[in-house]
Amino acid sequence: MATVAKVWIEEDCITCDACQDILPEVFEVTDDTSQIKAEVREDGSFDRNTGFSAIKAEFRSEFSELIEEAADACPVEIIKFEYEAGAAAEVEEVAPAAEEAVAPAAVAAVAGADDGVLAPVMSGDRSLAIFFGSQTGNAAGLAEKTAKMAVNYGLEPTVIDMDGYNPADFSAHKRVLIITSTWGEGEMPDNADALWNATVASNPPLSNTHFSVCAIGDTSYDEFCKAGLDWDEKFKALGATCIEDIKLCDVDFEPPWLEWAPLALSKIACVDSSGTFHEDLLEAMIAYGAGDEEEADVGDFTPGKVEQDIISITMRIFRYNPALAESGYDTVAVALPGHASIEDALVAVKREVDGSLTFRSGSIAGQDPLTGVKANGRILPADTTRICDLVSDGDTLSIEPIPGYDVIKDLMVSYDRYDSERANSKPWLEADPRQGEKLISGAAMGVMTSADATMLHTLADVGSLQLVNSMSDTYDVDDEYAGPGIALQRWVRTQDPRSGAKHVKKMFELMQRKGGVWDEADISSIQRHGIDGSQAADALYEARARLLAEYKFTGRSGRLVKNYSRSVKMSGNVNETTLYRSVLGPLGLGSNIMNGVSLRMMLGFTRNGGPIMRGFQGMLVPPAGIGKIPNMFNGKVANHHEVVAIFNELDSRF
């Protein structure tokens, strides 16, 4: 007969005391509900046990029958329990006697159909400890990535620095992964040395722990991956169960880590909260981790679906070989979960198809500002953009390096241009008076009102300023243009109440001169790139308005805005004739003549097959001069006085 491993109370208990009468050692009825006593639970809590803590092993066989009886007796059927029964645990309502005869495997099949085949391992404690021993940060980075991946397997990972860890606490973890590099001639990295020595000295028992090790090393050293091998051997010696063989990684450690991590995680995710490994669930867990299987949440609130169905797409990936100066596209057919990121897809291609594919991968939690790619025409961060948001099953996903920057190899670009512009313009805080003193108002440096802080945060709240530069269609044709990302930073500094007057003046000068905000030929090309683009576009418009006021509409850009506005005020519509003349001036018009622009207009190229005499009008009738030849004089729109009044109401400068 199967024994009950877990019992819990659902909502809507009527506090009839029936369960407490049958089994007071397990059930206690309070004012509101029946609860599961702390003494019999592994987590030692006293509540309805909606966290699905297991019943302590010593009580299971003793109380199983009575738990079933209590559940049977519950008039509102809210006592739920789960059988231990090896791999065939099941969520069961009231346990009818007939079901005791059902073979465990058959029960599991029924459970899989109704409640999720992974239910036996998905409830209760799902913690995973990921220890890293790291000298240069590589192992720490892999630990973070492993933790991100672990969530896909229903685990709750914690990344633990070995430095300062007490070996006696190892035994508290049922699931452990160790990722460590080897330093020098087979030594532990600095942050792992003390823990290793303490572990060797104390030999903590680890009989209830499952573990696996990923070791990073360098085959050119005699003691390749020795630190990892030492931990592997030691954990085995202390009684821990190795759930996946140690993976030894050479200097190109990512590909082997990528082989190890999904295997180790899917296996360790099959360890239930009591520390039992459910090997028969491994296949289902692998599918679950890959996004093939859905696990519905139980309860009143069902969160949005994170996992998406597998989609088959064709990836068209830009390749550039700097050694041969050759470029082209690789086409690869891939099938991935829709929720996979662009970076995930690239990693898969690198792992499965071509290890030489080069791109920037995210190394931090959240969006890494440097992982940008151009995906189907959009400038996007590869590490946080889901494939399903870009393409559907059967579509093609074209991945290219972001424009505006030199390509180093394949999809990897150099951000030197951005860094150099930023360093030159210093768009960071420079306050008056110098730091360490107080402002004239008496406030300490760095203090500002919450309204100012919010305004500044809102202004600068973009994921990647490097990518904002790439959103501009002007940036990659104008080498002197600092880009909208830099412009945004300069604008923010001018709005920062802490900035010194001298620094603000410098920022305005930089925005006004060559390379500044007027070098952006079309803000619309930035604005359409989502929230970040829209944010930067708004800042550019605001900066331009401010600069026009500061510099009195000087320069061609200033003249364009002033004369465009005035011509609209005068007639209700733009008069291009006067606009060309007033903005370009005699030299500009002369240039148009020399470059054939005027000739093309006059000969009717602009108006295919149109009356050629229309073009000659401009030559003959003053004051049009030579240029694009519309009507000489604009007729005024109906109720033109309304347009004039709007101008007078809102901007008397025109």
Place this chain on the structure above:
Amino acid sequence: MVKYSYYPGNVARQSSFEVEDTIQPLCKTLGIKLVEIVGYNSDGGNIIKQGNKDLQLALNARNIALAEKNGHPIITACASAQGILHDALETFRTDPIALASANTVLSKTSGMTATADEITTNHLLHVLVDEIGLDKVEDAVINPLNMDVACYYGPHMQKKGACGGDDPWNPTYMEQLIKALGGRPVEYKSKTSSVGNPSLLSLGDSVMKMTARVLNDAKRAGAQLIVSACTLSHANLDSYQGKAGRVANMDTNIPAVNLTEIIAFALGHFPDRFAQLKTRAMIIGS
């Protein structure tokens, strides 16, 4: 007969009168009644916005209020005008303070107010595909294009909500339309890139390079002709294509026409102009 309030944009009744010449007959053929927005004004071209964004919003509020009086959705043949009107409507719908401010000025100066709640703004392209139907367009073709055509959308209306049911990032509506008109659309990668028209008069080389990039992409893709859905950008693509080619050192010679022209030609209007265009495209080149 479907009715739309017609907003010509900034240049269709100025330097680009070929758009005005052709949109009227093509709409008549396809059963679209263009209702004049009496007294419409410039939308500001995103130029006035650089000096005073509230002023540009108020000018657009006036156009919207006039169109609301007509009682029909707005149609335009210029991608820039469509983008600007769409942005203004979005602003008014999401920012009640902006709408209230614009209406305060509008009410004071004209006695009108805009509600901006139900009215929509549409580019002719999206009306033809989403509302009229390409089958109806195809049925009305008299002179099939029979040319390799590159479609230029520009960036201004390529954003969610501004381009009908088309994909903002990989639009195909114009290609579908060209097919319906008996042409052969060619794919090229810069069809939604900017040619820098807002800075045509104020910036030099970079605008020419942006223009040359689009023209050269289209040529290299095998196009005999480039069709622009943006009346403003057409000035770059056509009048400035020689200068652009010289500045960027690229081959840019290709006939460039407005979308309204090519539709009207295929529907049998201005057969003499169409003949000249075909001659240029097939024999002279530009």
